[in-house]
Amino acid sequence: MTSLRLRNATEADLSLVLHFVRALAEYEKLLHEVKATEDDFRRLLFGAPRRAEAMVAEWDGAPAGFALWFYSVSTFDGRPKLHVEDVFVNPDRRGHGIGRAIFAELARRALAAGCSRMEWSVLDWNAPSIAFYRSIGAVPREGWTLQRLSGAALDALAAG
Numbered sequence: 001m002t003s004l005r006l007r008n009a010t011e012a013d014l015s016l017v018l019h020f021v022r023a024l025a026e027y028e029k030l031l032h033e034v035k036a037t038e039d040d041f042r043r044l045l046f047g048a049p050r051r052a053e054a055m056v057a058e059w060d061g062a063p064a065g066f067a068l069w070f071y072s073v074s075t076f077d078g079r080p081k082l083h084v085e086d087v088f089v090n091p092d093r094r095g096h097g098i099g100r101a102i103f104a105e106l107a108r109r110a111l112a113a114g115c116s117r118m119e120w121s122v123l124d125w126n127a128p129s130i131a132f133y134r135s136i137g138a139v140p141r142e143g144w145t146l147q148r149l150s151g152a153a154l155d156a157l158a159a160g
Helices: 011-027 038-046 098-112 127-135 151-159
Strands: 004-008 053-059 062-074 079-089 117-119
Touching: 004 098, 011 038, 011 053, 011 062, 011 079, 038 053, 053 098, 062 098, 079 098, 098 117
Parallel strands: 079 117
Antiparallel strands: 004 053, 053 062, 062 079
């Protein structure tokens, strides 16, 4: 008998959170971009103010995946929205409904927090994830492109 349990991450899970972030980055061919440490996640998830939240998915008592998210706002509808930063399920545990269960739990949390929607990004080449997102009813945000300001450009703008 197999069982799935979703639970909030605790400080004891910091190394596990970092492990899953690195596993996701490796899958996305972006491992070289991961600079975060356990201390960074301690500040984000358990510091004051708390900047993000995380959950761990356990399959038969063993870690099988995780999610990390935060809340932002929509000025157009005047309500919060839940932004999913990362979801990852171990490749050997995919196909068991773990990802769907994670997104369903995030949807429940979004509604409980008064959110009007959930949003996340996906790499355009990640066909399996895109197909999964379509299967749960997600649609792309047509006409919008994610913009990023970081590194030297962020420093230069801030310096004025």
